[in-house]
Amino acid sequence: MSRPIKQIHLAAHFPGVNNTTVWSDPAAGSHIEFGSFVHFARTAERGKFDFLFLAEGLRLREQNGLIHDLDVVGRPDTFTVLAALAAVTDRLGLAGTINSTFNEPYEVARQFASLDHLSGGRAAWNVVTSWDAFTGENFRRGGFLPEDQRYARARTFLRTAWALFDSWRGDEIVADGETGVFLRDPHPGRFTHRDAHFDIAGQFNVPRSPQGRPVIFQAGDSDEGREFAASGADAIFSRHGALEAGQAFYADVKRRLARYGRARDQLLILPAATFVLGDTDAEAAEIAHEVRLQQVSGGTAIQFLEQLWNRDLSDHDPDGPLPAVDPDPGEHTVARGRASVRMFGDRLATANQWRQLAEAKNLSTRELIIEVTGRQTFVGSPATVASAINDLVQADASDGFILVPHVTPGGLDGFVDTVVPLLQERGVFRTEYEGVTLRDHLGLAPLVPAVSGTSDAPGASAAGPGSAARAVS
Incomplete structure (x- = not known):
């Protein structure tokens, strides 16, 4: 018996920093003018995408004590932008990253409830914790919370937010911090x-x-x-876009759902993905190569290198070999405000891997950085890209993709005009929105307020408050 064909979920990420964007492209526009957000959102809605996603930046990044000028475009407030977009879109979901370390539950719950009303049920919250004291310096709380306490704060932050959302039911909801038990008494709201x-x-x-x-x-x-995703989230953003890595991640997260009484379709796996289109696969490959050269200039290559080496390498030749000196294994002091500095683990081991790769392929420093920071997930003609996306989804490497174009605001246009129709012809992507809320678009069941003296875990109407357990970073 053959399994049903899966429907593909597509979303669009408006990039907030120059990790992907190509500033030198004549089509590149502002990342802070509202018109850019409007064009991007309306294109995604024209393509019948599930949602638009905004990341969060609470402080400008620094390197060697200076603002990271190759990376900065400014970060307007997420709620302000999403609320404004609610007025110029009708069906597109509006997803924003909001930090649980520096915000307060009442304020965040009120803002998201308001956004959900203003948009007619299209709001989404990407829950994160803050990992560094550098960002915390912008806030009263500073860096005083170690990692385990940030997670503890995030867990109780979520439980408190659920109590607030659910309190408008004519009952008082009392959350006991010791037991996590929710009680009720007869004081409305x-x-x-x-x-x-x-x-x-x-x-x-x-x-x-x-x-x-x-x-x-x-x-x-x-x-x-x-x-955390298995315990109560509705969707998880993944960085595993290739077949084998995607299938491994997909299987691992989905198998965790059963312990929380959840079905496989109650959590979507959505990797971020970039794309480069051309009339032919060969043309797309040529464009992709040029895009990578523009994304990683010599200066950008050096700054990426410094993040691993933890040294000032401003005098290093990006077109020469990797530095002979080893990385500094001490506390990271070069790059501040970048999550990527956490991903290297053993700096010396990573540097040795890079040296082996550079030697095997005869790569300069810049060429090596382009190789190890590759961002183009889909490259080819529209037909090739449509097939690749569908193959990965049907093979359970993902449930869809969050697309990140290298040019904004118009970089999504070509995908919507050429790839989406091919997916629709295959019968794996909607031709029209069938519902009005984001939960409808994602195929998630409506939330039913708890009536038995407990408050639901996020995304799982049968779960208790303790199962909304872990926040993310």
């Missing part, structure tokens, strides 16, 4: 939450929104992040 991180009580002032709560996204790849 009131809430109380007391634990090591929060001591709040009051009355939520936004009625229950069309979705009840925002759709919950998660973007971590650690074991703790995967467990």
